[in-house]
Amino acid sequence: MMTLPPLEVLRPGSVAEAVEALRAHPGARVLAGGTDLVPNLKYGMYDTRHLVALRGLSKELRYVREEGGLRLGALCTIDQLAENDLLKARTPALAEACGQIAGPQLRRMGTLGGNLCLDTRCVYINQSYFWRSALGFCLKKDGTLCHVVAGGKRCVAAASNDTAPALLALDAGVRLVSPRGERVVPLREFYLPDGLHNTVLQPDELLVEVRIPPAAFGKKQAFMKLRTRAAIDFPALNLAVALETEGAVVKSISLAVGALAARPVLIKGIDDLVGRPADARFAEELGRRAQKQCRPLTNISVDPDWRRDLLPVLVRRLVLRALA
Amino acid sequence: MQLLHLFVNGEEHAVAAPGQRTLLEALRYDLMLTGSKQGCDKGDCGACTVLVRPRGDSGFRGEPILACITLAADAQDLEITTIEGLAGPLGLDPIQRAFADCGALQCGFCQPGMMLSARALLDKCDKPTLPQIQEALSGNLCRCTGYTKIYEAVEVAAGLRTPSSRAPVQSERAAASDSKAQTVTEIVP
Structure with a gap:
């Protein structure tokens, strides 16, 4: 049995009230x-x-709108998005990602904004206070040592959100609101490589909307998730790809991989693959490139060597599925 | 402390609780409805599953959520069904009868959550396929049975088959509410 610490729950009725409450209560x-x-x-x-608590905002922030691209309210529940016909047609990678998050109850409760802002996870932090104290705590909370990377000075707890690689591959952006105004940040600039706080979100800022550009709609896309059980588990690896093709030739490539370290990564240095025939050899080559840039760590309790060996295989399957 | 109004199994209850009280704690320790189990207490195992629907809705009992990670204060605008409220005035729910007849339990700890998830499935889909049953119950962990008999019980409750055991436990006489589970003899593989 684990009890919550004493809490005062503030219940704003609008986005403006919510960010004001965040400003007035530092650390909230x-x-x-x-x-x-x-x-x-x-x-x-x-x-x-x-x-x-954002419960009072769920009417305001629970929408899926086609406006140029897609606009998704941050309080859309995960199961709502997994079942959404517009998403299935326009951005199947995102719908697939949502459908594979956790289990039915958690999908019904969890929200899109919450998944994008999911705290990083590590076998050394997602434990009881007693467990962590026995190990002298760790970098992320109460301690000074990293148990994953010897001598590590930066927390490498893993970004474990499934919507993040999908939305990265689709080149989405997020709208953030604070008492000072609002800004739209491309998702590829939203995440930081520090597991303590892995987003650019300021303490009094609220993620209110996800924007997917119309260019994402025509892309061939897929999402894939590696995990021990087919439900409930967080990812041991998650990947999403969005490809543009012209005839049988690759025109653009966007491949994102998550569950490695503090932020999901977009695979770089693959522009020379543009112009190649979109076939199995291309999928193999993309897998090899991705493997070189991804280093699974012991922050997740699934063997990192196995995850590393599996990565090119998963990329190949993912790309072939997207092209099929 | 604040006064919370929870609508559980058709009755309104007033509970004085601090802001951090979870729905599961309010059910178990304030209302003494200990059927909802405290398993992992962090949203993994599904033993605390309850059904919720907006207040004033009629018809089905609602969707399964996890009470251990829901604040009690956030459940005030919901009608909550716990395992104690699953049986109707006419006797056991067909799901409960089928679980007993199929021997779909061993230690029984996961059962309240399993049966509520199964109820929510059958409310939406009265003749589910095996993959649909597996998907609907995928948020409920059972460490004893290996799930086979649990899936079978849901199929029995849906009238898709009879219990596979040769000498099924004869539960009490069929009441009106569960005639479906008792009368269907067709076996669908």
Whole structure:
């Protein structure tokens, strides 16, 4: 049995009130579906005494609109997106990613904004206070040592959100609101390589919307997730690809991989593959390139060597599925 | 502390609780409805599953959510069904009867959550396929049975087959609410 620390829950009725509450209570955490925040609070991962609950905003921020591209409210639930016909038709990679998150109950509770802002995960942090104290804690909370990378100075807890690689591959952006105004940040600039806080989100800023550009609609895309069980588990690897083809030739490539370190990565240095025939050899080559740029760590309790060996295989299958 | 109004199994309850009280704690320790189990207590195992629907909705009992990671205060605008509320005035729910007849339990800890997830499935889809059953129950962990008999029980409750055991446990006489589970003899592989 794990109890929550004493909490005062603030319940704003609008986005403006919500960001004002965040500003007025430094350190306050945002509560949407609670599927990530509540267990983490039970683990004693945050010192906050204030939550800003967004339940009152769910009418305002729970929409899927086609406006140029797609606009998705941050409080869309994961199962709502997994079942959404517009998403299935326009951005199947995102619909697939949503359909593979956790289990049915968690998908019903969890939100898109919450998944994008999911705290990083590591076998040394997602544990009870007692467990962590026995090990002298770690970099991410209460300690100074990293147990994953010897001598590591930067937290490498893994970005474990499934929507992030899918939306990265689709070149999506997020709209952030703070008391000072709002800004739209491309997702590829949203994540930071530091597991302590892996986004550019300011403490009083709220992610309110995801924007997918219309260019994503015509791309051949797919999402794939490696995990031990076919449900509930966080990813041991997750990948998404979006390809543009002209005839039988590759015109553009976007491949994102998650569950490695603090941020999901877009595979770079693959522009020379543009112009190649979109076939199995191309898929193999993309897999080899991706493997060179991805280093699975022991931050996830699935053998990193196996995950590394499997990566090119998964990329090949993913690309062939997208092209099929 | 604040006064919370929870609508559970058709009754309104007032509970005084601090802001961090989870729905599961309120159910188990304030309302003494200990049927919802406290397993992992962090949203993995599904033992705390309850059904919820917006207040005032009629018809089905709602969708399964996890009570251990829901704040009790956030459940005030919901109608909650726990395992204690699954049986109707006419007796056991067909799901409950089928679980007993199929021996779909061993230690029984996962069963309240399993049966509520199964109920939510059958409310939406009265003749589910095996993959649909597996998907609907994929958020509920059972460490004893290997799931085979649980899936079978859902099929029995849906009237798709009879229990496979040669000498099924004869539960109490069929009540009106579960005639479906008792009368169907056709076996669909």
